Structures are given as C-alpha cells and as structure tokens.
Amino acid sequence: GIVLELLREAMVAKLGDTKGFLIDGYPRELREAEEFESKIGEPKLVFCLHCSAETMSSRLLMRNQSSQHSDNTETIKEGIESYYQVSKPVIAYYERKTQLCKVDAEGTQEDVFLEICKTIDSFLK
Numbered sequence: 018g019i020v021l022e023l024l025r026e027a028m029v030a031k032l033g034d035t036k037g038f039l040i041d042g043y044p045r046e047l048r049e050a051e052e053f054e055s056k057i058g059e060p061k062l063v064f065c066l067h068c069s070a071e072t073m074s075s076r077l078l079m080r081n082q083s084s085q086h087s088d089n090t091e092t093i094k095e096g097i098e099s100y101y102q103v104s105k106p107v108i109a110y111y112e113r114k115t116q117l118c119k120v121d122a123e124g125t126q127e128d129v130f131l132e133i134c135k136t137i138d139s140f141l142k
Contacts, residue, residue, distance in 0.1 A: 021049070025057050036141060037061065047106040062140055063111045064133060065104075066122040070097050 044050040077093045111117040
C-alpha cells in the first residue's frame, strides 16, 4: 500500500509535464497489479524483460562483485525461482489484457535499452 500511494502521489504531481511514466519493478505480484489498476488506472503498456535463468544468475553475480550485495549462487538461484513463481501470474494477467510487450533481454544492456526505446517511440506515435 505504501509503495502504491507513493507512486500515485509522484504521478499526480507530474501529470501535466509528461507523456507517461515508466515504473521499474512494479507490480511484482498479481495483487499489486490489481491494486494499481483500481487506485491509479490501467497501464497502457507493460514490459516483460525475458532472459534465461543462467543469464539472470550471471548478471546478479556480476552485480555482487561491484556492490555491497553478498548473495551467493544458491541464494541467487532461490531468488530466481521465487521470481518466476511470483511473476508468472502477473505476466499472464497482462497477456490477457494485450498490454504486455515481451523484450528479449539476453543481449547487452545497450541492445535491450534500444529495443525498449523503439517500442515506446512506436507506442507514442
């Protein structure tokens, strides 16, 4: 509830100054998606960045090397499995609503960013 209220306040404050909002990592659960729609409204477009568990794991291990994170391989594996379980219903929910844009995230950060930008640009036209 707190995250949703903070999002709503930030969005309302910028309504006249923007073409839209890009919210990273939310909703994570189906309940959050439903609450977002009831309190704020339906998103026009939802991105799902998809990559293999191996790619996700190697990226998280690299992140650990350059930050304060101390996750080990087992912790990362458990986190990825949990992510897949929780995100499946959210992905299915937005697939049914035809708002979901799946992006292949196996490429470089630059490639993924360009793909997202291209999708947003075509959506805004």
